[in-house]
Amino acid sequence: MNPHLVLRVVSKLLIPIIVIFGFYVHFHGDYSPGGGFQAGVIIASAVILYALIFGMDAAREAVPAWFVRAGSAIGVLIYGGTGFVTWLLGGNFLSYDMLDPESTHHAGQHLGILLVELGVLTTVFSVMVVIFYTFASRAPDIPEGEW
Amino acid sequence: MIEALTSFLPPILADHAVVLAVVIPLSLAPVAAIMPNGRLGWLVALLGTLAAAILTLSVAGDVAQNGIISYALGDWAPPHGIEFRVDALNAAVLILVSALGLLGVVYALPSVADEIARDKQSLFYSAFLVCFAGLMGVASTGDAFNMFVFLEISSISTYTLVGMGAGNDRRALTAAYNYLILGTIGATFFVIGVGFLYMATGTLNMADIAERLPAVQDSRVVQAAFAFIIVGLGLKAAMFPLHLWLPNAYAFAPNFVTVFLASTATKVAFYTLIRFVFDIFPSDAPFVQVSFLWVFAVLGVIGMIAGSIQAIFQNDARRLLAFSSVAQVGYMMLGLGIGTMAGISAGVLHLLNHAMMKGALFMALGIFALRFGVRQISDLSGLARTMPATSVAFTVGALSLVGVPMTVGFWSKWYLVGAALDAGWWWAAAAVIISSLLALAYVARLLAAIWVGKVPVHRGEEIRSRAPLTMAVPLWILAAANVVFFFDLSPVLELARAAAEAAFAGGIR
Numbered sequence: 001m002n003p004h005l006v007l008r009v010v011s012k013l014l015i016p017i018i019v020i021f022g023f024y025v026h027f028h029g030d031y032s033p034g035g036g037f038q039a040g041v042i043i044a045s046a047v048i049l050y051a052l053i054f055g056m057d058a059a060r061e062a063v064p065a066w067f068v069r070a071g072s073a074i075g076v077l078i079y080g081g082t083g084f085v086t087w088l089l090g091g092n093f094l095s096y097d098m099l100d101p102e103s104t105h106h107a108g109q110h111l112g113i114l115l116v117e118l119g120v121l122t123t124v125f126s127v128m129v130v131i132f133y134t135f136a137s138r139a140p141d142i143p144e145g146e147w
Numbered sequence: 148m149i150e151a152l153t154s155f156l157p158p159i160l161a162d163h164a165v166v167l168a169v170v171i172p173l174s175l176a177p178v179a180a181i182m183p184n185g186r187l188g189w190l191v192a193l194l195g196t197l198a199a200a201i202l203t204l205s206v207a208g209d210v211a212q213n214g215i216i217s218y219a220l221g222d223w224a225p226p227h228g229i230e231f232r233v234d235a236l237n238a239a240v241l242i243l244v245s246a247l248g249l250l251g252v253v254y255a256l257p258s259v260a261d262e263i264a265r266d267k268q269s270l271f272y273s274a275f276l277v278c279f280a281g282l283m284g285v286a287s288t289g290d291a292f293n294m295f296v297f298l299e300i301s302s303i304s305t306y307t308l309v310g311m312g313a314g315n316d317r318r319a320l321t322a323a324y325n326y327l328i329l330g331t332i333g334a335t336f337f338v339i340g341v342g343f344l345y346m347a348t349g350t351l352n353m354a355d356i357a358e359r360l361p362a363v364q365d366s367r368v369v370q371a372a373f374a375f376i377i378v379g380l381g382l383k384a385a386m387f388p389l390h391l392w393l394p395n396a397y398a399f400a401p402n403f404v405t406v407f408l409a410s411t412a413t414k415v416a417f418y419t420l421i422r423f424v425f426d427i428f429p430s431d432a433p434f435v436q437v438s439f440l441w442v443f444a445v446l447g448v449i450g451m452i453a454g455s456i457q458a459i460f461q462n463d464a465r466r467l468l469a470f471s472s473v474a475q476v477g478y479m480m481l482g483l484g485i486g487t488m489a490g491i492s493a494g495v496l497h498l499l500n501h502a503m504m505k506g507a508l509f510m511a512l513g514i515f516a517l518r519f520g521v522r523q524i525s526d527l528s529g530l531a532r533t534m535p536a537t538s539v540a541f542t543v544g545a546l547s548l549v550g551v552p553m554t555v556g557f558w559s560k561w562y563l564v565g566a567a568l569d570a571g572w573w574w575a576a577a578a579v580i581i582s583s584l585l586a587l588a589y590v591a592r593l594l595a596a597i598w599v600g601k602v603p604v605h606r607g608e609e610i611r612s613r614a615p616l617t618m619a620v621p622l623w624i625l626a627a628a629n630v631v632f633f634f635d636l637s638p639v640l641e642l643a644r645a646a647a648e649a650a651f652a653g654g655i656r
Binding site for chain 1: 159163166167170173174176177178180181218219220221222
C-alpha cells in the first residue's frame, strides 16, 4: 500500500487540468492577461508536480531530457522564425500584419502574437523543466543516512 | 573608401541588414546549441558571425552614403515602437564587433577544443553567439530600454562564457561570479537611470528622449538619471575604479573568450557612454559639463596610471594584459572627457586601435597556452626560438600597446596628446606620456621573457612548435593591421572622425 495514495490520485486528476489551463492562458494571451511565459511556467509546473509525486524516473520517461533540451532551442527558433517569415513576405522584421495582409481586423497581428508566444511557451516550459531536472538529479552532498 | 561598399547586397537583404545583423546570430544560437558536436557548433558560429560581418559592411556603406538609418521593428513607428538606429558612431562600433567576432571565431576552433569539455562545446558556441548578438544589438538599437535588454543578453552569456574557464582553472568560477554581481549592479543602475528618464520625459526612444530632455534638464530626476547611467555603464566599461571585475574575468576565462571580450565588450559599453553623454543628455548642461572634467578625465587619468602600475607587478601574463586594458579604458575616457571633437575622435580611434592590439596579444597568448599551457610570464621564457612567428606577432601587438612608431598605437597617443594640448590640458598630456612609459615597463617584462629568456630544452634539443593555421591567420591579420594602419591611418581615422562628428552633431537627434 503506497502511503501517498491520496496525493497520487489527486495529482493524476489535476495534471491534465493544469496543462489545459496552461494552454488556455496561452491562447488568451493576445487580448487578456497571460501569454507564453505564464503558460510555459504553468505547464512546466505540471511536469514538476508529476516528478515530485511519481519520482524522477517516471518524469524522465514522460518528458525526456533530450526533448526539453531541444525544446529550449526550438522555442527561440519559432520566435525568430516568425520574424524571418514576415521579412520574407516583404515586411519589416516581426511585422505581423504581413501574415494576413487582406484582413480587415488585424488577423495577422493575432496570429503573429500567438506564434511568437508559442515560441516563448516552448522555451520557458523547456528551460523550467531543464532547471528542475538539473537540480533534482544532483547527488546530495551529504548522503541521506547521515543527516 | 567605405562608400564603395553600398548596394552589393540585393534589396531584400540590404534594406533589412541592420536588423538581420543582430537576429541572424541570435537565431543561430539555439541551432548551435542542438548541434551534436563542437565542430558543427563552431561552423554555425562561423556562419552567424560571417553573415553579421557582411550585413554590417552593407549597413556601414549605407550610413556613409545616406546618413542615419532608422528601422522600425514590427512596423511600429518610433518613438512608440522599438527602433534600430545607426549613424556613423555606432556603424564604427558595429564594424569593430563583427570583424573581431568573425576573426575570433576563425581562431577559436583548436583553442576551444582544447579547453572546453567535449559535451559542452556546442553549448559554448551557442553562448558565444548570444553574447555576440547582444553586443551587436546594443550597438544598433535606438531604444533605451531595448539597449538594457541587449546589454543583459550579452552580459549574462558573458558570465557563462567566463565561468566555462573552470575546466582549466577553478578560479574562473569566482571570477565569473564577481563579474555577475558587479555586472548586475551595473545593469540595475543603468535601468534605474532609464526609468528616471522615462519618468521625466515619458518616452524610451533615445532620439525622442534627447529632444525632450533640454526642457527638463534642471530637474533632480534627470540629474539623478545621469548619475545612475554613468555609474551603470561605467561598470560595464570597466572605468576606473569600477574595473574590479575585469582582471580576473580576463585572466581565467577560456582564451578565446578573453580575445573576444577584450576587443569588443568594454568597447561597446564605452560606445553607450558616448551616446548617452553626448547625444541623449544635453552635452551643454552644467551637470554634464562638470562630469567631463571631474568624472571622465580625472578618473581616466588615474585609471591609466594606476592600471599600468598594477600591470607591472603581475605575474600572470593574461592578468597583466587585463590591467593594461584598465589603463587603456582610461585613455578612451580621457578622450571622452576632453569633450572636444578632437578628443572624441581620439577616444574612438583608440577604441578601434586597442581592439587590434589586445586582440593580437590575447590571440598570441592563446596559441602559447594551447601549445605549452603558458599562463605565467616566466612560462614565456625563450618562446622566440620555440615559436618565432607567433612571437613576432605578439611583439608587434605589444609594441603597439606602448605606442612606438611603426605601429598604430603611436597614432592613438599622438591624437590623444594633441587633443589634450589643444584643450590646454597639459597635465593630461603628461599623464598619457607617463602611462606610456609605465606600459613600456610591463611590456618589457613580457618581451624580455620571450626574446632573451632561457630557451626550453628537452633531451638536449630545442623544442620547436607552430601555431595551427586557423589560429595563425587571424593573429597575423590583426598584427599586420597594427603595422599597415600606421602607414595609412586614413580608413580608421575616417571612421573615428565620422563617429565623433555624429556624436557631436547630436547625430541621433
